[in-house]
Amino acid sequence: MTLAPTPGQTVGPFFGYALPYDGDSHLVPPTRPDAIRLHGRVYDGAGDPVPDALIEVWQTGPDGAVPRAAGSLHRDGYTFTGWGRAATDRTGHFQFTTLRPGGATPYFAITVFARGLLDRLLTRAYLPGAAPEHWPGATARADDRGFVFDIRLQGEDETVFLAYAQD
Amino acid sequence: MTELAAAAASSASSDAASTSQAEISAEIDAIAQEYDAAQVVETDARLDYPPYRSSILRHPTKAPHQVDPEGIELWAPVFGQRDVDPLESDLTIQHRGEPVGERMVVTGRVTDGAGRPVRHQLVEVWQANAGGRYLHQRDQHPAAIDPNFTGTGRCLTDGDGTYRFTTIRPGPYPWRNHHNAWRPAHIHFSLFGTEFTQRLITQMYFPGDPLFALDPIYQSIVDPAARARLVATYDHDVTTHEWATGYRWDIVLTGSHRTPTDADTEDDQ
């Protein structure tokens, strides 16, 4: 039996009072010694920042293990759930406080939603040097606090978005 | 809206304000005809759908890069009782009084493409009130705010993949895509599957809405059978005596690759 998929629709302009929540982008407290920052800006095809996008991150911890703990919506300050959410601000900027992902090819799995974007987009933000050979897109770049990954929805430097092979 | 606000709005979107519904409908029809002629079935919304003006600068132009899901992508985040209070599934009890409008229950099952239930997973909803007004700063539609209705809810699916919300039927609302543009009534749904690749945000609609044909967001799913999957069904077995009308809407999340583990399939994890 194969059921037809339910199509996606845009997140629209009014998610801001529904989806963000206290602590959404703090996968770990910023005071934790091994906390890093993952941040960036979302741009449209004219190079203008997108102030009404929502970015989600899903990642392993430094040990490379897939987190299986609940608690992302009410964080206890100690449990690493591997998942977070950040709305962009007026300048299109988003940021997460998190841990460095581990494993053989460490990356942040990223989901992008925005007003004007009719379905979600998925991508990988590989750590510098971690992407497979011939990876067609940009990787995250290091800065003094962690990593930067800008998202360009359209244009010359358009982010490489992913389609996953079906069974 | 005050005259000043109306003037500011129209100068900020003068292009949009000068486009008529007839022009938008003609664009929608042209794309529909081209889709019919191509005889290739599409199941998703098109990202590049110019009748929805905000999509023009916000859709990728390059084909997505094909990959096999690996590692973290074969899993989804876990949400549990710590995350969601059972009362969050009732949007009508968040304030002192009863909200205005038609009280209704929306329920359905979340499954993958093979019909396997998505168990104990997070479902988030948000919506306008009965008058078509969101409790959001940017919603300038001059309809009443209902002090007894926020319009946000959450729940976890049960062991059978079933979700259930009690809410108020939302009203249609105007938007600025073009002159006299109105959205059909809808509830926004956010869903997680058992894998990262199944993540879905979409909108649930109501049967027979006269605005369907006019709405570029609904019509961005160019296949008629595919967009009909976003329309709930009235179900008198969900309707409750002297309390609420009932709608059923099942959701299918595809993109499943990992063989389900005990943790996915056991009722009480």
Ligand SMILES: [Fe+2]
């Ligand atoms: Fe909406």
